[in-house]
Amino acid sequence: MPEISVKTENLVRNFGSFVAVNQVNIEVYQKEIFGFLGANGAGKTTMIRMLCGLLKPSSGKATVGGLDVYRQSEQIKRSIGYMSQKFSLYEDLTVEENINFYGGIYDLNQKRIQKKRDEIFFSLGMGDYARTLTYDLPLGFKQRLALGCALLHDPRILFLDEPTSGVDPKARRDFWEIIHQTVALGTTIFVTTHFMEEAEYCHRVFIMDAGKIIALDTPTKLKNRYKKKSMQEVFVTLVEKQQEKKTNPMPDSNDKMS
Amino acid sequence: MSLSKDRISAIARKEFFHIIYDFRTLFIIFLMPVVQLIIFGYALNLEIQRVDMAVVDLARSTQSRKLVGQFSGSKFFRPFFYQGRLDDLEDLFKSREAKVAMVIPFDFERKLQNETSVQVQFLVDASDANAAILIRNYCNQVIMDYNENRGVKLPLPFDLRSTILFNPELKSSHFFVPGVIAMILIMISALLTSITISREKETGTMEQILVSPVRPLEIISGKVIPYIVLAFLDAAVILLVGLVVFKVPFKGSLFLLTGLTVLYILTALSLGLLISTQARTQQVAMMMALLITLLPTVMLSGLVFPIASMPKLLQYLTYLIPARYFLLIVRGIMLKGSVFSQLLGPCFFLALLTLILLGVSVKRFNMNLER
Structure with a gap:
């Protein structure tokens, strides 16, 4: 049995009377690419924010790298990396200054930052851009720089919140190549996306709707179970089934409501 | 739970780059106070000079000429003779040819010689009430001078002679330079800190910082330090312009003023922090900062209007305006040479205000993270 990296038990998060994440149980293994699918408002971002320590759960248990999200969020923050769809970089600063800053807030010394900086420039082929x-x-490039910054402190678990929104297919493929290399070095990847072809790159995927898990398995098994050729079709089938089940449709909510 | 110096300096360094790369903002920060000084120092001049005065001399006598001469001799008035009908005098005010009119009665000379008193009528345009009061006072002054010249000794029970201290020439600029320092410092400090924090929220970089081991207090300190330096430099520029261009005296200790200016900057930065915990976008932060700092500081701090002449309710409100205390401090030190022990009151209130603002905003900052 591989080592468990992220584990939740009956994890719940409410915003007022709205339940964004409802009794979720997952186990993510070390060195796994764990894909997290769902329509907007399904609770993906809320889930990630809870695991990163940006948001306190309403109830339930969750551990990240064996550390408790309620009591050990400080230690968790040292061992995780996070990159959001916004590519949180300072656009008015140079590439180098961005790297120095993110290195600085993780207490990396100058030598280490220097080394990491060279690595990023080399692997991204962007030496001229310092x-x-x-x-x-x-x-x-912005996307890959943001990824580089999120990996500066060699996190054991990397959370990616829709990391490829807005970039072209070629850049998206290059990005996934880096993700695969990162996993090979021992990092766990927890990634949300709504590009279904990206789901195919994941070791296991987890589909959420209205705060609940509706499927959790490898892409191959899911495709076989629902007799579909692609994850795209699996996803659409599953979500449609959910819609039919609902007697009262959920109010239209926004993923970013925190 | 100790704060990390390295992390604070990483944030401060980054913030410093933001500031120096933004030439336009930097330009405004240093140009704005100079422009404001010029506006307040020259344009908003509370002294009134060379007021146009229409003279209706019905007496046409030696004595009445002398009275008019007394007015032309003062630097406050520019008398001219009005030849038209008395009923049309009002038109002079409407067309702004005169702000005051003097009507000397035809029996002026006779009454002056035979009787104890004679009345001269003054009509003052009070559409600008403050100016009207000043003009009336100047008229009284000139009339007194006239009587004195004629050798009339009034049997007064006592004689009122005032000596004007600290600003004997009653120069407005001496009053406004400290005021502009107070206003600019609070505007810049509150505005810039609230914008810089809400910008990080808007672009998502705040979230990126919050998933790192940085503590909220480290974020706040790191972000605020460069602005303390910036606001301080700005204060130095204003002071220098005030001393060199407007020749404002500096009687007290520069060291004391420096220390208390830092205290005031801290108050303003705390206010900016509080605003940023409320505002989600830069736009909102900017509007809030301007609304909270600019108007109340100009109207309620004693910068232009004396607090003592405000209605009681507004007077209580002024206790909440940080500039009110800083004005007492900066005017005290510059114009009067006050020392620290004489400024304990305003210092205490300013420190108290800072602690409250800082406490509330740090608490709110932490709370916002947990939502």
């Missing part, structure tokens, strides 16, 4: 304003970078 003194370029981040604003002037092509979107694909």
Whole structure:
């Protein structure tokens, strides 16, 4: 049995009377790419924010890297990386200054930052860009720089919240290549997406609707179970089934309501 | 639970880059106070000079000429003779040819010689009430001078002679330079801190910082330090312009003023922090900061209007305005040479206000993270 990286038991998060995450149980293993699918408002972002320590759960248990999210959020923060769809970079600063800053807030010393910086520039083939304003970078580069910054402190678990929104297919494929390399080095990847072809790259996927798990398995098994050729079709079938089950449709909610 | 110096300096360094890369904002920060000084120092001049005065001399006598001469001799008035009908005098005010009119009765000279008193009529345009009061006072002054010249000794029970201290020439600029320092500092500090924090919320970088081991207090300190330096430099520029261009005296200790200016900057930054915990976007933060700092500071701090002349309710409200205390401090030190022991009151209130604002905003900052 592989080591467990993230585990939740009956995890719940309410916003007022609205239940964003409803009794979720998952186990994510070390060195796994764990994909997290769902329509907007399904509770993906809420889930990630709870695991990263940005949001307190309403009830239930959750551990990240064996650490409790209620009591050990400080230690959790040291061992995780996070990258959101916004590519949280400072566009008015240079590439180098961004890297220095993110290295600085993780207490990395100058030597380590220097080394990491060279690694990022080398692996992204962007050596010439050190003194370029981040604003002037092509979107694909921004995305990879954001990823580089999230990996500066060698996190054991990396959370990616829709990391490929808005970039072109070529950049998206390059991005996934880096993800695979990162996993090979021992990092667990927890990724949300609504691109179904990306779901195929994941070891296991987890589909959520209205705060609840509706499927959790490997992409191959899911496709076989529902006799579909692609994850796209699996997803649509599952979500439609859910819609039929509902006697009272859920209110239209927004994923970013926190 | 100790704060990390390295993390604070990483944030402060980054914030410093934001500031120096933004030339336009930097330009405004240093130009705005100079422009404001010029506006307040020159344009908003509370002294009144060379007021147009229409003279209706019905007496046409030696004495009445002398009275008019007394007015032309003062630097406050520019008398001219009005030849039209007395009934049309009002038109002079309407067309702004005169702000005051003096009517000397035809029996002026006779009454002056034979009787104890004679009445001269003054009509003052009070559409600007403050100016009207000043003009009336100046008229009284000139009339007194006239009587004195004629050798009339009035049997007064006592004689009122006032000596004007600290600003003997009654120069408005001496009054406004400290005021502009107070206003600019609170505007810049509150505005810039609230914008810089709400910008990080807007772009999502705040979230990225919050998933790191950085503590909220480290974020706040790191972000605020560069702005303390910036606001301080700005204060120095205003002071320098005030001393060199407007020749405002500086009687007290520069060291004391420096220390208390830092205290005031801290108050303003805490206010900015509080605003940023409320505002989700830069736009909202900017509007709130301007609304909270600009108007109340100009109207209620004693910068332009004396607090003592406000209605009681507003007077109580002024206790909440940080600039009120800083104005007492900066005017005291610059114009009067006050020392620390004489400024304990305002210092205490300013420190108290800072602690409250800081406490509430740090608490709210933490709370916002947990939502």
